[in-house]
Amino acid sequence: MLPFAKETSAPPAPASIWRSRAFLAVFTSYGVSLLGNTFHSIALNLWVLQTTGSAKLMSAVLIAHLIVGMLFGPFAGTIADRVNRRTLMWATDLIRFALVAAIAVLVYLPSVPFSAILLLTGLVAFAGTFRTPAFQASLVEIAGKEQLTQAVGAISIADNAIRIAGFAIGGIAVASFGGAAAIAIDAATFLLSACLLLFAGKFPYAADKRAEASKTSFKQDLAEGFRYVRRNEFARAAVTLLPLVMFFFLSTFMLVQVMAVQVWQARPFVFGLLEACIPLGYVAGAILIMRFDRRLKRRGIWTMGSVIGMGPLFVAIAQMPSALPALPLVLLVGFLFSFSTTIVFTRLRVAIDPALQGRVFGLLGALTGVAPPVGLALFASLSDKYGPADVMTISGAAMLLLCGIAFIRMKTMREYD
Known part of the structure; x- marks a missing residue:
């Protein structure tokens, strides 16, 4: 509850x-x-x-x-x-x-x-x-x-x-x-x-x-943006956590698509359902956050718990014998992805001085922009060599481990209410 x-x-x-x-x-x-x-x-x-x-x-x-x-x-x-x-x-x-x-x-x-x-x-x-x-x-x-x-x-x-x-x-x-x-x-x-x-x-x-x-000069403002992210615990945690989530989430979801074609041999209709599950789950999570905005407590726990929860779900999806039983798990991944990102983006806008937000979001955009293509290239190469199921299992376990470490170390993110 x-x-x-x-x-x-x-x-x-x-x-x-x-x-x-x-x-x-x-x-x-x-x-x-x-x-x-x-x-x-x-x-x-x-x-x-x-x-x-x-x-x-x-x-x-x-x-x-x-x-x-x-x-x-x-x-x-x-x-x-x-x-x-x-x-x-x-x-x-x-x-x-x-x-x-x-x-x-x-x-x-x-x-x-x-x-x-x-x-x-x-x-x-x-x-x-x-x-x-x-x-x-x-x-x-x-x-x-x-x-x-x-x-x-x-x-x-x-x-x-x-x-x-x-x-x-x-x-x-x-x-x-x-x-x-x-x-x-x-x-x-x-x-x-x-x-x-x-x-x-x-x-x-x-x-x-x-x-x-x-x-102030442009150079001074640019340096101030990096200093602010380094000094502010929440901004530093967000700039670290969000690219990590993007790296694993988008790259591993690509492996789900490969699994659907190569391993499960899903029919076009079922493949379309798989593609729709992530955005549907995301939208459901975003609507829930909007609906219960002022009554939702311990937001940091919800955020970090959602990030950690995606890892085991990816491991479970990799073990599925066909696409149909994987559908609810993929839907749940989309739901958790919404909680792991929407709350953080909202908090950043509240916690950071509006005069500094352009610099913080500029840096965050650069990092979250580069992480998914690097992950996609790496995971695609590994998938061709070792198979999508094994790579997805390792990816899910790595995401669980790294995000578990983040949960322990990122006290400001974890305790955000």
């Missing part, structure tokens, strides 16, 4: 976040922008495969995004703390609109060198690194601390739904209209996102914070 306080002791619930024009506009802008990101990724990758047949060239697009995010995330977060975040967000959306529109034109033209498209794609990724920390750091200002859990939960649900829909819609668009038209549609999403941000009105980012930022 969830450790809720008595109903009578719960303070009055805050007003619904959906009554805020600023949040609605920013939330919709985020969804449209995220759709553009996923749409861009799948549309461009499919176009590369269709026109060149080269998986190596397709991987070059992924590597470009990976390197740009890893190198420039902390710098982008520092800039997000020094300037008007709303302006930074709509400006980067307009820049991405222009760059992606240029990619669409190049894709339409015959005999365009792939290096030109790769360069523009890298620039799109570069612009995107500035938008992400600006958005993450602005959320507490837009929603307020009392409505923060509602806002983070809603964004978590939308995030899962849009990523799934983006890949599907992108694939359909390329197949139906061709690469150039699909990428042009992608460009339009960034333009729409910028318009929504302008409609949202000014964010309540204090002018004195920008004035303080102008008194």
Whole structure:
């Protein structure tokens, strides 16, 4: 049973976040922008495969995004703390609109060198690194601390739904209209996102914070961001724990997909159910957190317990003789993943000074961005050599061990209430 306080002791619930024009506009802008990101990724990758047949060239697009995010995330977060975040967000959306529109034109033209498209794609990724920390750091200002859990939960649900829909819609668009038209549609999403941000009105980012930022140099602010994460126990724990969770979760779930095809030989319908279990479980967890926000106690225990619980579940899934009995376990993994991430992201926004959030989320975004591709490459290689079941068993055991150590050592995370 969830450790809720008595109903009578719960303070009055805050007003619904959906009554805020600023949040609605920013939330919709985020969804449209995220759709553009996923749409861009799948549309461009499919176009590369269709026109060149080269998986190596397709991987070059992924590597470009990976390197740009890893190198420039902390710098982008520092800039997000020094300037008007709303302006930074709509400006980067307009820049991405222009760059992606240029990619669409190049894709339409015959005999365009792939290096030109790769360069523009890298620039799109570069612009995107500035938008992400600006958005993450602005959320507490837009929603307020009392409505923060509602806002983070809603964004978590939308995030899962849009990523799934983006890949599907992108694939359909390329197949139906061709690469150039699909990428042009992608460009339009960034333009729409910028318009929504302008409609949202000014964010309540204090002018004195920008004035303080102008008194220090960029180099000083960048160094201060790293020092803050090193000194603040909760920020340090989050920046360590979340990339670790992303590394194991996404990489091991890829092994579940391999198991479904190679070992369980699941039918397409059952494979589709497996694919749907993770987002369904995640959405269920996010809704539960939103629903019982002000009555949920011992959040740190729920977070760390969920992280630890995923390891044994992966070990159990690896022992399943077929896909059907694995379905409820995969659903539960998605549920635990929601508890292990949503609560931490909410707490970060409450605990960290809004003037520093861009730097913290910029660093966190760089680390969580690089961890999954590294894990996917490593686990895929091991799976080919030793088989997915054995690798998943070892991965689950390693996740249990490392997250158990984190539970013992991360006192601030564990004791968060």
